[in-house]
Amino acid sequence: MADMTPNLIDALADQALKLKIAVGEFRNTFFDTLTQAQRDGLRTLANQLGDEVDHLTAVAIRLSLDDLKDALSHLTGITAGVNDAVAHLGDVRKVLTVATSLVGLGAAIASKDPGTVLAALNDTVTAVKG
């Protein structure tokens, strides 16, 4: 027996829908020649086929969802990693503050002005302590 795949169930649902439509068309075409019992019977049959289409469609969707489990779990892990990276950019921000103050310190040293160097040094210490 073939495996129950969403595609297979979809194909069955399509066939059931075609059958339902055909039953309705038959009832409409021969309506005047049918007895009331036959008309009711055909309507009931069409309704039952409609329920079957709905059921098979729901089964196909459920099977599709089952097939997605691994992908969903994997993608959830990747998303957590991306969110960590966004949070980590906050840490990068701290590194950048230190880098900025180091650039300032370098410039201050180049100026050879003791006051400027001292102030830049203080900034660097503050940035490193964060």
Place this chain on the structure above:
Amino acid sequence: MLRVRDAARTLGAIAVALALSLTGCALPDAIRQFATTARDSTAQFAPFVQDIADSCERRKLAEHPATEIAISDDAVKAACKEDSDLTPGLLGAMKVLTNYFNALNSLASDEVVTYDKEIDGVASKLQTAAKFPAPATDAVKGLAKFLADAVASGYQRKKLADAVKAADKDVATLTDALGRIVGVDYVRDLDNELDTLKNRYIDAMRTTKGDDAVALLLQRHWRSDLAALQKRRAAAVDFQKALEKVRDGHHELASRAGQWSAEDLIKELGSYTASIQSLVKSFQAAAL
């Protein structure tokens, strides 16, 4: 003073040179826009999912002869329970995809790599507290901004590249399956509903027995019901197409993760984004 001016000149020259090379570091807008659009389109899934059960309920109501005014809501809901039971699983699956694009969007955002204010703060301190001259302060600022952008943008690009490459297969699997559920399965439910509704109108029309006024009213209602279902159907097909564009655009990003500034990629990604936006507008207009 001369030394300070020399230092300022040197730093200024470095800052200008570095600023010129900075344009290559920034993440192209096309990538940010694609991530935003993909996130927004996947977030439109809920009305389709809700309408799977609603379509079943409308069909069950239409199965009854026109002369029957109402049947119990509970009976209809019970008949369609299998459909409504699918809702949490479907919404949960799409939520995973939406969350992924949301995270991608956050990481691709300009905000996470913009440190201008902090750098301006440090530079202004340098100017006021240490009496550093303005040209030198500007040079320090320029250099620091370059460093900030280079480090953050490099990190941002690497993490984005890693994520899109790792997620590409999952994004394809999810967009294909969820797109099919809306574009094929939900559409079949609508066709099923349409057939039942049409037969109900045909039966009702037979009972008018030459009463043109009633026939006219029935025609009008039928047209309106038909148009509503056709709108839903078209929206579902467009939603599936939008997910296909999301899949293909993501694949472009993943397969060319090292060349995100390439002009042709930006152009191509822009066309995916535009297509998705136009499809989203089309199914939003259907207002399920």
